[in-house]
Amino acid sequence: VQKGSEMRSNRVVEFPEDFWIPIPLDTDNISSLSPFLVPQDHLGNSGTFYAMAGFTFFLFVVGTSINTLTIVCTMRYKKLRSHLNYILVNLAVANLLVSVVGSFTTCFSFTFRYFIFGPLACKIEGFVATLGGMVSLWSLAVVAFERWLVICKPLGNVAFKPEHAMACCAITWIFALTASVPPLLGWSRYIPEGLQCSCGPDWYTTNNKYNNESYVMFLFCFCFAAPFTTIIFCYSQLLVTLKMVAKAQAESASTQKAEKEVTRMVVVMVLGFLVCWMPYASFALWVVNNRGQKFDLRLATLPSCLSKASTVYNPVIYVFLNKQFRSCMRKMLGMSGGDEEESSASQSVTEVSKVGPS
Template identity: 25%
Template sequence: MSSEAPGIGTWSYTVNMAFEIPIAVAAILGNLLVMFAVYKNRHLRSVTNSFIVSLAVADFLVGLVGIPFALITNANVSMDRYLCLFLNSFIVVLTQISIFSLLAIAVDRYFAVVSPLKYRRIANTKRALCVIAVTWVAAFAVGLVPVMGWHLEPDDNSCNFVTIIDMKYMVYFNFFGFVLPPLIIMLFIYIKIFNVVRQQIKQISKTVVAANDDEMARHLSMLTVKEGKAARALAIVIILFAICWLPVHFLNTISLFCKNLHIPYVLLLMAIILSHANSAMNPLIYAYSNREFRRTFKKIIASCAVCKYLKSKGWTLGLTTSMEFTEASVTALPVRNNVLNRTTLLIPTTPMITQKQNSSPNGIRAIENQTLVSMV
């Protein structure tokens, strides 16, 4: 990765777009789903999920603006120098937001497991929002350093990452200063968490044997296993982040210390695509590892896709589904009872879908083909 313009060819750029565009779409839709799920389901509005939403916003912005910015700069188009600096620096900002959010999640889980009583007393949404604000401000301060002056001076007006961003900044300041240390800290935090969970399980077993209380044993075991599963899922998020982002930083480091070694720009593009793909992975992890996220995702997708399709086919929902995902708010439907010659109320316990029919001469709509649709 030299200071010369990489000169990416048309074929390479086309392949790059073929990978980047689906990743961008997946990152946008998946992380929108995460944000919408936390907004609509009050059971997901926890302190930890506040940091997860912060991470989802950063990943959403990667798909919405980060990847388009990368495609623009890879095209070697001519533009203003400071605009070029901002486009290339903004993806660094989003990376730092992700790292700081993951670090905040790790610290949050550490105190939740190690000092659960103290954690429940001091952890609240207001403090979480303050931490999130600090992480975003710090990320912008770190990522926009090239705009403030630490950058290269290209020979022409063409805009490309390696011709305007100084690799000394990327390696010494960004990687060694604000990427690698947080990842190492998170590694030790999760090792500590898993050790504490293991010790707690052993202690619970001893307590149960001494007290001979099956109910207490079941309760304590459920709490410990729940925290352990949450920590394991979030550890997977961090591991995938490291797998996806370390290759591009390793290539930057090699290019800085081995100046005579030519690294093909196509290899760098592959590492960049892998780093961008990380933004589309986290929603899949949440859906796989968290039952509440999975259940909420299913309901949102069903309400957004199935219901619109049924509506386009002439079907209407017979009730309004509560977006709090706790129960369905039922709309009573007047149904003509031909036997008793009176109108009664049909109140289903699950969403009912009725097909529109022409009104009967006496003004009462006949409701036929009543179909119960499970929202689970």
């Protein structure tokens, strides 16, 4: 694709500014297939659209519920207002943004089999989903950095205070805005992606007007490779520290238990990150580096939906598996076992706090 057009059988077919789709060779009137006007049945059967509608409806309901619960629970219980939990709430806010705007809009569009809200709503949905996703990615990196700073103590006994956590949260939003605003200003653009029922940055075209390739490379380096490298470095250092302590205190059952629990959590966190974000990043890079190669847009839809699934897995891993958070949530919902679990959580926190280079 060059300058908004595509060569098909020695014919140049002009594309509108607000979308791009693979078109049949015998199609001249591209507007007749607009994802803002007609169902995109030429891209997939009804079963595929309805299956994706069901999946995104699940993400909307579950993601909205658990992230809202996380925020409300933190506001209600002062004991949860620690520096680490501030970052988790920041993560929940970003997830809630993606769930309410991204997952809901996508679910509605898949139900009708095209993006019924129009070009302006597409830009808004693409921007909000990208903004929330980038805040989420950088929040995960901040959580890893905080754990490394507190447990490994690379700066000695320097404390990570609530004001530091709030500053880090502000930085995640600054970074996210740096990544999500450019398409609104002309560096790339937000258009329907995959089966044309959700919107995101333009990975598909080599439009010189928008410099899409440079934007994709910027996103990959700044918003995937950088936070992922931070996560891998911090958690690898954390595991090394824990193993050293566990080896030095081989007779301590509590230390051995803490080491195993943290190791398991780190593995789950990294795998969850990769499952949700690696397909999206890999797909974008493949498209940019394989211009002209055919690809199935049904498969191109999956990376986008998997990235939205982070709104569910993030709170499950970082919040619901946090005993203190889970205890307060159970108590708030009137479920039994909260007090016993809170006692266990306090003991666990005490055990982990003892783990360090000293």
